[in-house]
Amino acid sequence: MKAGGATGAVVRGYASPEGTAGFDNVALARDRATNTAAYLNAHGITAGTAEGGVLPGAEGDYPRLRRADMSFQY
Numbered sequence: 001m002k003a004g005g006a007t008g009a010v011v012r013g014y015a016s017p018e019g020t021a022g023f024d025n026v027a028l029a030r031d032r033a034t035n036t037a038a039y040l041n042a043h044g045i046t047a048g049t050a051e052g053g054v055l056p057g058a059e060g061d062y063p064r065l066r067r068a069d070m071s072f073q074y
Helices: 025-042 059-065
Strands: 008-015 046-054 067-073
Touching: 008 025, 025 046, 025 067, 046 067
Parallel strands: 008 046
Antiparallel strands: 008 067
């Protein structure tokens, strides 16, 4: 990414809707973004986070809903 000219990034974390009342999917999504941004910062890309959230979907969609999306500045 840095070699490609990226100067910064914004990361949004997302989670799937499964879980119990005691399992905080919003916190999971936030942690996903925070950890991804920390990785990018450690590798020379200035990264911050933005609000993500819980994405709706059926059980078969869950794997692709658990993610961190990044947008890069050049």
